[in-house]
Amino acid sequence: MKPILMLKHDYGQLGNRLHTHANALAWCLEKKLDLLNLSFVNYAHHFQGGRQCSADRHLLQSPILRVLLHIPRMVAFLQRIALSDRHLSRLGSQVRLLTRADDETLTEEDLDHAGNASPHPRVMLVRAWDIQCPNALSNQSDRVRQVLTPKKKYVEEVNRLLASLPPHDFLVGIHARRGDYANWQDGRHFHSWRQYREWLLQVHDQLLKKKRKPAYLICSDELPPRDAFDPIKPAMSSRSLMTDLHALSCCQLILGPPSSFGSWASFYGEAPRLCLQKNEAITSLPLQPHS
Numbered sequence: 001m002k003p004i005l006m007l008k009h010d011y012g013q014l015g016n017r018l019h020t021h022a023n024a025l026a027w028c029l030e031k032k033l034d035l036l037n038l039s040f041v042n043y044a045h046h047f048q049g050g051r052q053c054s055a056d057r058h059l060l061q062s063p064i065l066r067v068l069l070h071i072p073r074m075v076a077f078l079q080r081i082a083l084s085d086r087h088l089s090r091l092g093s094q095v096r097l098l099t100r101a102d103d104e105t106l107t108e109e110d111l112d113h114a115g116n117a118s119p120h121p122r123v124m125l126v127r128a129w130d131i132q133c134p135n136a137l138s139n140q141s142d143r144v145r146q147v148l149t150p151k152k153k154y155v156e157e158v159n160r161l162l163a164s165l166p167p168h169d170f171l172v173g174i175h176a177r178r179g180d181y182a183n184w185q186d187g188r189h190f191h192s193w194r195q196y197r198e199w200l201l202q203v204h205d206q207l208l209k210k211k212r213k214p215a216y217l218i219c220s221d222e223l224p225p226r227d228a229f230d231p232i233k234p235a236m237s238s239r240s241l242m243t244d245l246h247a248l249s250c251c252q253l254i255l256g257p258p259s260s261f262g263s264w265a266s267f268y269g270e271a272p273r274l275c276l277q278k279n280e281a282i283t284s285l286p287l288q289p290h291s
Contacts, residue, residue: 003096003115003124004034004062008082011102011129014241015261017043020129022144022267025058026136027111029143034062036069038079046154046242050147058147082125096121100128108133145268154242158250161217161243165235168215172203173248173265174234175256176220189257191278193228199255200229202282210287217251219244253285 005028007020021040028035040056047055052066059066068074081087088095096114100106106128114124137144149155165171174196181190200216207214216234218224223236237244245261248254249269256262258275266273272286 001120001122002031002033002061003121004036004059004065005111005124005126006078006082007035007037007126008039008079009127009129010039012260014043014245015259015264016129018148018264019260020131021056022148022264023131023133023137024126025147026140026144027108027131027133028058029140030133030136031115033115034059034065036065036078038075038082041075041079046151047147048149048151050143055147082127088125091123093119094122096124098124098126098128100130102129104128105130105132108135141267148268150242150246154246157238157240157243158246161235161237161247162250165215165217168213170207170212170214170253171217171251172200172207172214173217173219173251173254173256173271174200175244175248175254175259175262175265176218176222176224177257177259177261179221181257188278189259189276191257191276193224195278196224197229199276199282200232200234203253203255203285204232206282206285210285217247219248253287255282 005024007024009020011020017040021037024037025035035058037056044054044056049055050058051060053059057066057069088097096117098106098110098114106126111124111133162171176191176196178190181187204214216229216232217237218234219237221239223239237247245265248262248265249271251269251271254262254266254271254273255276256273262273265271274282274286
């Protein structure tokens with residue numbers, strides 16, 4: 001009997017959880033294993049999910065568990081068990097525990113080794129957030145995107161937003177994360193609105209030289225001053241996490257500080273992304289030739 005991969009590590013916010021879940025899901029699809037991500041349960045309702053399953057699980061080979069998980073108490077019970085070393089020790093070799101610190105990576109090779117080791121466990125329980133399975137994610141990218149497609153209401157909201165933009169042939173999304181970035185890593189990736197304006201103008205000049213007709217969309221956890229980007233008048237997204245995330249994924253170029261939120265938008269929308277670094281100018285753009 002093949003093991004089920006179960007995850008429980010409540011690290012970060014939506015972007016971090018998507019990074020973890022997408023890589024784990026891709027690995028399970030590649031290996032034809034079932035998956036239950038107990039740390040994605042509270043986010044699953046934002047996404048379409050897969051065949052017979054919500055977005056936090058892939059349980060095609062575990063029909064009994066799929067039914068039991070409709071009971072909220074069962075989910076809460078499994079969440080408690082997954083964090084209890086005392087209870088897990090009683091299950092012996094039926095559970096194989098893989099743990100990583102928040103600054104450590106759980107690789108594709110780590111998962112392969114754990115899944116192939118003898119004796120074969122019934123459950124592979126992962127307590128880690130930075131799971132990286134680049135080969136599986138590349139092979140299973142379309143299926144991962146399908147499961148993690150936003151619910152219809154978010155797609156429709158973004159479609160209305162995009163329809164309200166001025167005529168353009170190239171859309172640039174700026175992910176201006178401020179808020180918690182003022183203190184994270186001593187503010188290394190916290191940028192002033194003036195700096196974001198300089199980057200936007202640098203991009204604008206280059207796009208005009210390439211004969212493009214750009215429009216701009218700002219997605220931020222703070223509302224900028226009305227004249228922050230003069231003379232350019234970018235549109236503002238709704239400051240809703242899911243709407244901002246999907247709006248960014250619809251852009252043809254994404255700018256922003258290092259962030260799993262921006263990385264996910266780039267992956268889902270298959271759009272190039274520039275990571276902004278303090279005091280570094282944008283001197284070139286990763287664009288396809290314009291026909």
